[in-house]
Amino acid sequence: MSLPASDAYERYRGPEFRRLLGAARRSLERNGGEITGSIGLTNPTTEERNAIIGITGAYRSADVRRVSLPLAALDQNVRNVTGASLRDVLERTGPPLRFRADERSAIDQARQRLLAEGEASALHAENPWYKEWLSGLASDGTITGLINKKDERLLSQAIRVLEYIYARASGSPPVMLAALADATTGNTKALNPGQGSLPTLVLRALATARGVPLEAGAEARRELWDAFDVIVDDLASRVLVLNLPAAGRGLGEWLTDAARYGTPFHVTLHQLVTLPVTVHVPRVYVCENPAVLRRAAGELGASSSPLICAEGRPSTAFHRLARLIVNGGGRLLYHGDFDWPGIDMTNQLIGRYGAEPWKMSAEDYLEGLRTEDDHVVLSGKARSTSWDPRLSNAMQEHQAAVYEEGVADALLADWGDQL
Template structure:
């Protein structure tokens, strides 16, 4: 039997790309078919027919303020006249399905699939999304950090602002588990190995150790590049670290992000990680120790990098080191006291890995630390962590110091999540009631008095009150 010419084949036997569907892409059909797709996807991907093949109206769709072309199409579909003044046209899916079947030999669902791809079952997608979100959050709830406020706030934020939903939709939901694994491997959190489904359990080592960022990424995820700056995983982890340090958001600049990593013991760049010091005399050999001793001999501030300490370890000669937060304090000490100033370290905010490297070695050698920071919530966290890590003694960080400083001038309002002051519970309570910050710069005169090496011995009580 001879084959029929292409133009004589029934429409339901024509190849997909041969069906004469140009009219369906015209003005009269575009909104109508788009509304039909939305309806089907919203209702679960049905096609206007029951499961046994018999006709079912499947609901209706409407067009508001139809064009003349749309009006004519609907009249042709339904056989019912609509006046030119009509403001809304309504068509049942069954009518649309029947008209397409009669004209093209294929029904509504198949036609929409050919024109614009498969019909989505949005209800099923939403259910699957909710199920996956609950699964991921349930797994996160088994983390050793689960009871910590910053971790809970991190998860709540990811769930409430749509971040977790977006990750799941683009197939990156596994990154939440990776982020939790990274947090588990961060050295300064001091955690032993923690099993994460699908990821290797690797010991983090002892608290206080530092690890290069690529090594951290490899340990936690198996991919050395997983924590590259700007990567989705890096941003997830940084959000957690920001909350852990009391910051409302992740810093937008590389320097701020590097500080966050270093606060948790991850080294982004050992040349960029540095600490500002004054009069750090040493009892160690090596070129770096020589530089520090020479700077101390002249009372000149010195910036010490993590890399320098790695290649030439420093052993501090002082019995006691004072630690402040702001460079203005160290600058004033250099200008007014010079070489007569006590050993002083400036953290310039959250202590860097270079700062911790220096102070870890100092404390291991028997050096006592006197530590202070701004009277704000971040400052309380910094001092609290110094006490926990080093056994540091607060330096003029009492409620009495705060009250006296507050009385000397105007201050800016406190911002961010509150913090405790376990060394002096009255301090946090007073800061909460007054609601004002006091920066270190306001305390420079009494701080310099403490730092003057020829001043009378300053008792621990005086330094912390």
């Protein structure tokens, strides 16, 4: 069939047909393209009313509040004028028709395919967190959103990234984020911030695996990658050290020289990976706040016990050095803030390295309350203190935090001359 003249279509671009064709479009999309039932207009304009009279041949008074007509009558009118069907005219004068039932069916089928792919991963059978992550993506509309954006491949890539992370042997060297992205997607930048939904999908899974919420911000995301030995920047990941001699060329020599002079030393993950060291120190203290280590350096110098500082949340460099100490036969004695994040960190270091809480008893907490005048109210989820259950009870009773720098005098008293 030859195409109708373009001016035949122009008739239906006028304002008198705009709402009428809109109603026709909704009807066809709802009914899979079937010409069935009636459509109508509420409070029609004079032009709209006259157009409907012209289509049906039936008079409608000027005061009518709603006019309707069979969809078949509109289709026949369109065919008489243009030689084409109503569907053809709608798609010629507007976007293609979207048949909702067909789209829903296609989306449901695509969703089932993606879920089946996710469930086929070995992670599904072995890790409850993975099931929770996949179920969450399905229930909150994330998978449907990927389908609508034609980004289904991103779920497949996220699964490959997670499988790669979990397939790495325990104790393996950390992997750079760019190398991880290249190995799993072929694009070194695919997991960088701002690269679409893939980084968020993976980080959401890692947060679920750790049992923590996915927080916004570059620092929180870096810490989450670090927790799985994925390094966003091996120069930015570092640990602060005081008086920790070590064996090994380069870094080992620097650490030993710094300990000789009682000088604080920042060790980067890059140094720990490229300049391997061994550490054979029987006892190493761990603090949370760098201000405390700074005081130890200034007041005790080379006579201070060996210290490493988490500087807030431990970095991958911290964890790598902590493993070296423990593997060399050393014990970690940890002190942190008496707040719920500090208690959570204590629990993590106990579980990961067998660290011993040091000056972290209920008595130490209560003494800190007595010596500090300005107290911050505790916030966040209460944590258990298995090494001293009274501590958690006391903190919940007093609802006040005691920060490490506020009890530094007591810490320094024990650190002096203990080598």
